[in-house]
Amino acid sequence: MYLRPEVKIEPLVGRWHAWPHLVSPVQLALHVAYRLLPLLKSFVGSPAAHVTANQDPKMYGGPFVGLRDEDVDAAKALIAKLEVDAAPLIALAADLRQLVAMLDEEASGYSLDAFYARLPESLRGLVELVYDLNHRADFRLFEELLYDEDMTRSLQEIWIHTTPESERDFFMSTPRLDNRPGLTLPLHFGDSRLDALSRSRNEPVSVMALCAELGVAEEQRPYFESLFTDEEPPRAALPACEADGVRMRYFGHACVLFESADETILIDPFMSMQGAKDGRFTINDLPDRIDRVVITHCHQDHFCMEMLLQLRPRIGSIVVPGNNNGSIADPSMALVLRDMGFREIVTLRPFDRIQLAHGYLESLPFTGEHADLNIHSKHALALQLRGRKFLFLIDSDGRDLALYRRLSARLGPLDAMFIGMECHGAPLNWLYEPLLMKAVSRRNNESRRLSGANAERARNILQEVNTRRVFVYAMGQEPWMKFIMGLQYEPDSIQLLESDRFIQDCQGAGIECERLYLSRQVEF
Structure with missing residues (x-):
């Protein structure tokens, strides 16, 4: 059965x-x-x-x-x-806020040694007290040890x-x-x-x-x-990739599968479970073996635990960015995956490369979409496969064009660029409020959003990047994404209007561009 x-x-x-x-x-x-x-x-x-x-x-x-x-x-x-x-977790949360308040009120730049004796019991042996270069007191968590507590x-x-x-x-x-x-x-x-x-x-x-x-x-x-x-589930019938070919299949939102004759790479897996008459691919349309799964950042629409647990038997290794070690805002994705039963985990820092059979996968800086928090566990990606080259800017906001000029100088011409344009995302507290140690004003909260690029910023990126083709993706509109994204666009939503403008700009410049939705298959 x-x-x-x-x-x-x-x-x-x-x-x-x-x-x-x-x-x-x-x-x-x-x-x-x-x-x-x-x-x-x-x-x-x-x-x-x-x-x-x-x-x-x-x-x-x-x-x-x-x-x-x-x-x-x-x-x-x-x-x-x-x-x-x-109860132990609730006590730990209260103790963390107590520690922050104590450091804010009493740590004046003098040695922090005396504070160790005053640590709450739940935090002893789990933190290092530090100053930043502006003499502001803070602490660093020994995150690995917290998993040993089995809470x-x-x-x-x-x-x-x-x-x-x-x-x-x-x-x-x-x-x-x-x-x-x-x-x-x-x-x-x-x-x-x-x-x-x-x-x-x-x-x-x-x-x-x-x-x-x-x-x-x-x-x-x-x-x-x-x-x-007793009915075997339907699967998309596809011929094997040609010896020198590359196939891209889009499974919705930010989930993209690349296949060659000897590599399968799946990025940000989140797809439908059940088929429909709208042409979507489902989890059963994935290969039985996925050599590498790449997670781009720690947001729930990209790091989907429900999906990863069901793909675990198929996955060779899983690739994640490194985090800002010890920061409350930036938990280790590798440690979460290890707790989920994954063993082959590769952590990349910016510009680290994984050599593939016929190409490479490279981690690149990814700015934006994290409400200006000091979060390191996010990366854009460069993928070279069988001579084709692809750039995934994920939900980058495109604020600093000099970055893309530098990246383009390293990467050279591209076959395709993928960019998210959820340009008016939720404010800071929508996702991160429980982690904040101080309340944020409404004005500041509204200004710090989980946003990708708008038309102007995406267009400016395009002026710096040499690509033949552009895919706008990660818009979160697929029916199976609703319970995670919490949004549904109207025809006049700014996200759709801005991406429409960008698509028109691309087409006006002679660059092929489309907004992905539900499913897509392209042979490169």
């Missing part, structure tokens, strides 16, 4: 959809204490306000819990459970369900409660048994044997068995 295409294998942390900040221990602590529990308590205190807000499509993606009036008791039960199960794995679960992709609740504001249809398995993300479940999407399995392997309870087996079919 095969797992039905519509089945979701959703990783949860404390009953919330898992994304990287809910796996790295310090970031999880701050989110539980300063976002997740306050959201639930707000819903319990005033359910009608949340229910009303969620009836307005324009409020989707906002700070409103997508539950019903009849869910109040279940929400109260989850609050009580989290306050017990996550997170007990909160990890796998929820198996068939919720339609377009109807999934927004990941950041709505927990997955027990009263929803589905099956929850108490498995941590690194459990190798998940590979057998993932393989069943495109390899036949014995459902009874899988039940036993996963520890499915007797009373849950009828539901589990209903998730399988």
